[in-house]
Amino acid sequence: KIKACLFDLDGVIVDTAVYHFQAWRRLANELGFDFTEHQNEQLKGISRMESLELILNWGNVSLTEAEKVEWATRKNDWYLDLVKLMTPNEVLPGVAKFLTDLREAGIKIALGSASKNSKLILERINMLDYFDAIIDGNNITKGKPDPQVFLMGAEATNALPSECVVFEDAVAGVQAAKAGGMKAIGVGSADVLTEADFVIATFDEMTLERLNF
Ligand code: B16
Ligand code: MG
Secondary structure, three states, X not given: OOOEEEEOOEOOOEOOHHHHHHHHHHHHHHOOOOOOHHHHHHHOOOOHHHHHHHHHHHOOOOOOHHHHHHHHHHHHHHXXXXXXXXXXXXXXXXXXXXXXXXXXXXXXXXXXXXOOOXXXXXXXXXXXXXXXXXXXXXXOOOOOOOOHHHHHHHHHOOOOHHHEEEEEOOHHHHHHHHHOOOEEEEEOOOOXXXXXXXXXXXXXXXXXXXXXX
């Protein structure tokens, strides 16, 4: 019996990847190079500093540790300027309805995100109140595919891993769920999320009945 649902943020609840892309691209441009939306796919679910390392590699730019921190801070400021303009209309299709159904069924809801900005984003889209627990980049020491973020979510909602379902749009996130002994429902494309138990395109396809499989 499923007791808790653990949700990734970017790509599952809301599409902040477009804002990350704009801000990272500005950083790259200011450092004298560019990268594509296709390359941006690789940054999904990856922490801020890991993303920076990948991008600097693409541009063949080397920076000192102090410079890296400065540029990452700048990128985050640009990103937050975009996040501040977000509205509840940006919540992905079917998400609010499914979270409401979970609440009514007494199933716990937790966030499991790599982002250090998750509370701010949930506030902007008016969704903070749905969550019983928020585990994000501020709480974890190991990023996905390590299961830490989801294991902490299970613990915070008093559920065993086998009683949890994780919703993820990133390959590394599905791997993290599986490494933690949890069920994983992919959000996106079945061709990409091959390790998920099953994949939904959007939450319009998701029901309480489909949780217990
Ligand atoms: P921040 P998720 C991830 O969110 C994003 O997918 C990833 O692109 C980003 O680098 C990471 O959060 C860290 O975000 O810079 O806000 O701390 O998919 O794990 O919800
Ligand atoms: Mg994601």
